[in-house]
Amino acid sequence: MEQVIEPSVEKVIKPSRKLRKFSIGQFVTMLMLAAFAIVILYPLLWMVISSMKSYNEIFNDVWGLPSTWLVENYSLAWSKDISGYFMNSLFVTSVTIIAVLIIGSMAAFVLARYKTRWIDIALIFTIGGMMMNPQVALIPLFNILTSLDLINSHWALILTYIAYRLPLTILLLRGYFLSIPKELEESAIIDGCTEFGIYRRIYLPMSVPILLTTIVLTAFFAWNEFLFATIFIDSETLKTIPSGLMNFRDALRTDWGVLLAGMVLASLPMIALLIFLQKYLVQGLSEGSVKG
Amino acid sequence: MQRRKFNIIPVLFLLPSIALLLVFVYIPLIQNFYNSFFDFSVFSQTKTFVGFENFKALLADKVVSVALLNNVKYAIISVVLQVGLALVLAYILEDKLFHRVAPFLRVVYFMPVMISISVVALLFGFVYNPQMGLLNSFLELIGLENLKEVWLGNFEIAIYSVIAMSQWHSIGFVTLLFIVAIQKIPKELYEAADIDGAGKIRKFFSITVPQVKEAIFVNTLITITGSMLVFNEPYILTNGGPGFSSTVMSVHMYQTGFVKDNMGYASTLAIIIFILTAVLALIQIKLSRTGKDD
Numbered sequence: 001m002e003q004v005i006e007p008s009v010e011k012v013i014k015p016s017r018k019l020r021k022f023s024i025g026q027f028v029t030m031l032m033l034a035a036f037a038i039v040i041l042y043p044l045l046w047m048v049i050s051s052m053k054s055y056n057e058i059f060n061d062v063w064g065l066p067s068t069w070l071v072e073n074y075s076l077a078w079s080k081d082i083s084g085y086f087m088n089s090l091f092v093t094s095v096t097i098i099a100v101l102i103i104g105s106m107a108a109f110v111l112a113r114y115k116t117r118w119i120d121i122a123l124i125f126t127i128g129g130m131m132m133n134p135q136v137a138l139i140p141l142f143n144i145l146t147s148l149d150l151i152n153s154h155w156a157l158i159l160t161y162i163a164y165r166l167p168l169t170i171l172l173l174r175g176y177f178l179s180i181p182k183e184l185e186e187s188a189i190i191d192g193c194t195e196f197g198i199y200r201r202i203y204l205p206m207s208v209p210i211l212l213t214t215i216v217l218t219a220f221f222a223w224n225e226f227l228f229a230t231i232f233i234d235s236e237t238l239k240t241i242p243s244g245l246m247n248f249r250d251a252l253r254t255d256w257g258v259l260l261a262g263m264v265l266a267s268l269p270m271i272a273l274l275i276f277l278q279k280y281l282v283q284g285l286s287e288g289s290v291k292g
Numbered sequence: 293m294q295r296r297k298f299n300i301i302p303v304l305f306l307l308p309s310i311a312l313l314l315v316f317v318y319i320p321l322i323q324n325f326y327n328s329f330f331d332f333s334v335f336s337q338t339k340t341f342v343g344f345e346n347f348k349a350l351l352a353d354k355v356v357s358v359a360l361l362n363n364v365k366y367a368i369i370s371v372v373l374q375v376g377l378a379l380v381l382a383y384i385l386e387d388k389l390f391h392r393v394a395p396f397l398r399v400v401y402f403m404p405v406m407i408s409i410s411v412v413a414l415l416f417g418f419v420y421n422p423q424m425g426l427l428n429s430f431l432e433l434i435g436l437e438n439l440k441e442v443w444l445g446n447f448e449i450a451i452y453s454v455i456a457m458s459q460w461h462s463i464g465f466v467t468l469l470f471i472v473a474i475q476k477i478p479k480e481l482y483e484a485a486d487i488d489g490a491g492k493i494r495k496f497f498s499i500t501v502p503q504v505k506e507a508i509f510v511n512t513l514i515t516i517t518g519s520m521l522v523f524n525e526p527y528i529l530t531n532g533g534p535g536f537s538s539t540v541m542s543v544h545m546y547q548t549g550f551v552k553d554n555m556g557y558a559s560t561l562a563i564i565i566f567i568l569t570a571v572l573a574l575i576q577i578k579l580s581r582t583g584k585d586d
Contacts, residue, residue, distance in 0.1 A: 026389055029384060033390070033393070036381075037397055037400045040460065043460075062424050062426060063429065063433075106305040106308070107306050107308075109305060119302065126310070128577070130577055131569075131577070132321055132566075133566070135523060135545065137317065137320035137324060140319070140321075140324050143323070144316070144320060159312065162312055164317065166309050223408065224408035241410075242409075242410040245414060249414060266408065266410075267406070267407050271407075274405075274406045
């Protein structure tokens with residue numbers, strides 16, 4: 001992304017010549033790129049604009065700007081229910097991220113550093129988890145969580161989210177850990193560093209980029225997960241954003257402006273996170289793994 | 293390797309992961325296979341053994357064939373657009389001719405990825421709304437009123453409306469992945485092709501495609517897997533309707549289990565989903581491991 005952002009000075013002079021060479025094919029391509037951009041951008045823009053309109057204005061004048069910008073739709077959405085869902089999501093997402101980072105990096109450390117028959121089995125066991133998907137385990141999980149008395153609590157989501165994020169996390173972290181030079185740990189051992197010290201003082205500090213990738217991927221998953229959130233949580237006050245939004249829609253019926261405001265609010269944290277950490281998301285994904 | 297007599301660290305460090313995976317991933321999977329031979333419901337936990345009855349029911353279940361077909365449609369359209377079109381898009385955006393607009397377009401195309409699928413699905417409820425929806429209003433605006441549709445209420449069209457939304461949501465993301473892959477291609481290859489006087493299309497097929505074939509393969513696998521598992525989009529937009537015309541395997545399983553409370557048969561449906569995706573996942577794991585170590 002970086003190298004293209006700053007078009008160098010000599011390139012700016014060229015276009016006059018380029019412009020003449022602009023063939024019909026290029027013109028059509030440009031037109032299609034622009035049309036596609038509008039198709040992507042317009043619904044998002046519409047969501048933001050309409051979130052400040054009244055129901056009548058949305059219904060009778062889809063394209064128009066609001067006659068008065070109803071910013072209070074946002075405070076209404078927030079105070080109605082979104083704040084609760086938001087805090088629930090924040091809690092579930094943060095705990096999941098922290099646990100995935102700690103538990104995943106510990107396992108990846110061992111799986112990268114040791115080589116025995118047992119370690120190989122453990123490696124297949126952990127990474128093989130990628131073959132399983134939440135859909136398939138849904139019904140037994142529901143029963144297991146019920147018998148553990150965890151159903152309808154945030155822990156039902158947190159524990160399952162951690163478990164389903166671990167295989168990918170371990171795969172990514174282990175790959176990165178394998179590239180850490182062995183000499184570093186050898187000199188650390190000579191200096192009297194313990195195993196735990198090697199993990200904490202050498203491996204973790206040296207792996208910040210991939211840990212950030214893990215944070216983005218896990219945050220994205222936990223914030224947006226819908227299936228478990230809908231089925232494992234019944235009580236209104238415990239719902240996270242994705243399932244809460246569905247209730248929000250049903251409760252509001254025609255109060256579309258407020259609904260749209262709630263949708264915008266629900267999107268803000270991930271937009272912020274992705275803007276700050278975008279390059280780590282791309283890095284993690286181009287390692288050849290998984291899509292949100 | 294091990295100098296100490298017994299090193300406790302590996303055990304301690306692996307234990308949490310193994311325990312969590314065992315309890316929440318592997319045991320449920322095995323349990324699911326076991327459940328598929330029984331007839332039971334959520335609340336009355338008495339299970340009746342029915343042998344292969346649930347599997348026989350699969351063959352008689354008309355919804356399964358509709359759902360499977362919809363999953364396949366999902367996969368085909370997604371592969372064509374999210375792998376095929378996204379690759380072309382990435383190639384165009386990396387072309388020198390477009391280098392001034394590319395950074396902006398890349399950000400625009402990527403935007404939907406940042407929005408959660410439940411928000412996107414609610415938004416497309418407005419796009420497809422038959423009375424005030426953006427799509428119908430737009431068709432009216434450009435004088436194509438006869439193309440107006442009840443996008444989510446028409447038996448023939450509903451599933452395609454759902455699929456279209458998924459494409460809108462994901463295409464920019466895959467494009468970005470391909471851009472990353474294309475940027476890794478050595479520039480000399482293109483320069484050599486320029487000297488040979490190769491055109492843009494020629495260069496696309498004889499340099500870009502072979503050079504990013506691994507990314508193409510991985511993205512195809514991920515896209516097909518995603519299409520077999522898809523749940524949120526049809527569930528939120530249409531709930532599988534009208535009738536069951538836009539249902540997919542996951543939605544059918546959910547409704548069988550948690551709406552009709554027929555957990556045994558729902559477990560059997562889950563096995564089908566598992567089989568459809570496990571093989572693809574296995575190939576993916578193999579690939580990502582050979583790339584890394586050894």
